[in-house]
Amino acid sequence: MLKRVGVMAVFSIGEMAVPFTIRKSSRAKNISITVSMDGVTVTAPGYVSEHEISSFIEKKRKWISQKVSNYEEQKKRKPRETEFVDGENLKFQGDDFLLQVLEYDGKTTKAALKGDRFVVHLNRGLLLDTRREEVQAKLEQLYRDKAREAVLERLEYFKSKLGVDYNGLRIKDQKTRWGSCSKNGNLNFNWKIVIAPSDIIDYIVVHELCHLLHMNHSKEFWETVASQIPGYKDKKRWLKENGPGLKL
Numbered sequence: 001m002l003k004r005v006g007v008m009a010v011f012s013i014g015e016m017a018v019p020f021t022i023r024k025s026s027r028a029k030n031i032s033i034t035v036s037m038d039g040v041t042v043t044a045p046g047y048v049s050e051h052e053i054s055s056f057i058e059k060k061r062k063w064i065s066q067k068v069s070n071y072e073e074q075k076k077r078k079p080r081e082t083e084f085v086d087g088e089n090l091k092f093q094g095d096d097f098l099l100q101v102l103e104y105d106g107k108t109t110k111a112a113l114k115g116d117r118f119v120v121h122l123n124r125g126l127l128l129d130t131r132r133e134e135v136q137a138k139l140e141q142l143y144r145d146k147a148r149e150a151v152l153e154r155l156e157y158f159k160s161k162l163g164v165d166y167n168g169l170r171i172k173d174q175k176t177r178w179g180s181c182s183k184n185g186n187l188n189f190n191w192k193i194v195i196a197p198s199d200i201i202d203y204i205v206v207h208e209l210c211h212l213l214h215m216n217h218s219k220e221f222w223e224t225v226a227s228q229i230p231g232y233k234d235k236k237r238w239l240k241e242n243g244p245g246l247k248l
Contacts, residue, residue, distance in 0.1 A: 094197030181211035203235035
């Protein structure tokens with residue numbers, strides 16, 4: 001049953017009371033439903049009645065329930081905040097790496113990747129309040145550098161296979177995107193992709209390279225992606241489910 005609550009609506013699915021945002025749009029041709037971590041949005045043409053919207057939601061009940069449940073599970077699996085202290089495990093290319101924080105007499109904080117460890121050298125005289133900030137800042141810069149290395153390597157590999165070339169590369173701190181491609185052939189990648197397994201990095205790199213051939217998400221675009229990443233749908237699903245947890 002659909003109940004109006006201000007600008008929102010609440011729909012009962014089993015024991016769950018799921019909040020919906022109802023949007024009327026003159027550009028919409030059909031009723032559509034979007035489920036995200038932030039909630040459920042129903043978009044409908046302006047002439048569609050609440051009864052029709054309610055009926056459409058009822059038809060999609062099972063699908064909505066599954067999607068909402070998946071996002072609830074993701075929230076439960078939300079990783080704890082990193083404290084950036086000695087002995088912690090950090091995710092890097094899908095694996096756990098030990099963080100080693102060592103004190104020394106040098107004035108500059110240094111971070112390096114050594115085998116399966118991240119080693120940070122920290123001035124022993126630093127105040128406790130500033131230690132975490134120092135370690136976090138140096139590790140983030142190191143992750144950015146490693147992301148550039150990983151992306152460059154995979155770009156070189158896949159661009160020759162696809163017969164394309166790009167203009168420029170930037171590693172950025174993007175909040176909602178893992179990568180992007182401009183009409184000028186410039187590629188941008190989120191530095192946090194280096195936290196993901198290598199096969200996910202490959203998918204993101206190929207995705208953006210394919211935009212150099214198809215600046216859309218057409219059938220031809222996805223066929224080109226599939227030519228390099230046959231299981232791209234699994235990678236895409238993994239990224240959607242686990243992407244929010246890819247953080248340092």
